[in-house]
Amino acid sequence: MVSVGLRVVLADDAVLLREGLVALLARFGHEAVAVLGDADGLAAATREHAPDVVVTDVRMPPTYTDEGLHAAIALRRDHPRLPVLVLSQYVATAYADTILAATESGGIGYLLKDRVLEVRDFVDAVERVAAGGCVIDPEVVRHLLARRRSPLGRLTPREREVLGLMAEGLSNAAITRRLTVSEKVVGKHINAIFTKLDLPPSNTDDHRRVRAVLAYLRGRGVES
The missing domain is CATH 1.10.10.10 (Winged helix-like DNA-binding domain superfamily/Winged helix DNA-binding domain)
Structure with missing residues (x-):
């Protein structure tokens, strides 16, 4: 697994969380090469920086519904091997189904934002996805099993x-x-x-x- 030196494009509308993630990634030797407050610039930032992994929130401006999710799906369509980790505030199995349905390969992840508080788990997830793995939040897995x-x-x-x-x-x-x-x-x-x-x-x-x-x-x- 990749342990250092990842180049990350990060998108989240919450300023404090966004800056916290930048600092957290830097602490483990990774660099946020582009930091965005909405999903509109993800495609351009990806083309410009060719990151090792994209981390994006699900809900972002302007409607705060699923802009980030659709941006992630578009990125995977245009760049099938691009690792993408989607963050969500809530357990929404439909979001997990949607992002999984958009891929036939690895390098994909769906993680609850609460997992960011478990620093090592979050960084491990970023690194696993960047290395081509498939990472689904344990809480989402439990809901999928129950559903x-x-x-x-x-x-x-x-x-x-x-x-x-x-x-x-x-x-x-x-x-x-x-x-x-x-x-x-x-x-x-x-x-x-x-x-x-x-x-x-x-x-x-x-x-x-x-x-x-x-x-x-x-x-x-x-x-x-």
Whole structure:
């Protein structure tokens, strides 16, 4: 994972939060190369600075509804490999569904603003997304699980738990620590998930992880 030197384009209408994020990123060796108070300038700033990752709020001027979300989707459409982390004040699973539906690859994240207070978690999320990972806020994952029947009925409860932790962006080692089992056991669960989701081997397991998480959170194959 990238640990230092990320170039970030940041958009948030709240001045104090915006400046706090700039300072926080700098503390961990990253640079906010463009800082915006609305979503209108995101496309131009991205073209100008070619950032490693874009971090944008969902709700911004002029209507304070979903300008940032639509700007993020447009960025991914025009720059499919551009990592984008979307911040939201509230748990809105529809926003998570929308941003996930706009991508077939990694480098995407949806995080609640409360997570910024957990400094290391926020910075880890930025770095994971910049490195091509898929990071969904744990609280959003819980709401998604509660809202719909699992689209992955073939998975065991433990496999669903492992996949939920993968959706939070946890590595195999982190899942091992969370579940207090061996890394070998976690690896077996993940291989079973890939098999049951009909995800054939690819060049890297990272790609299959992203596809598994996207399939899970987007509800592909939900049984009626």
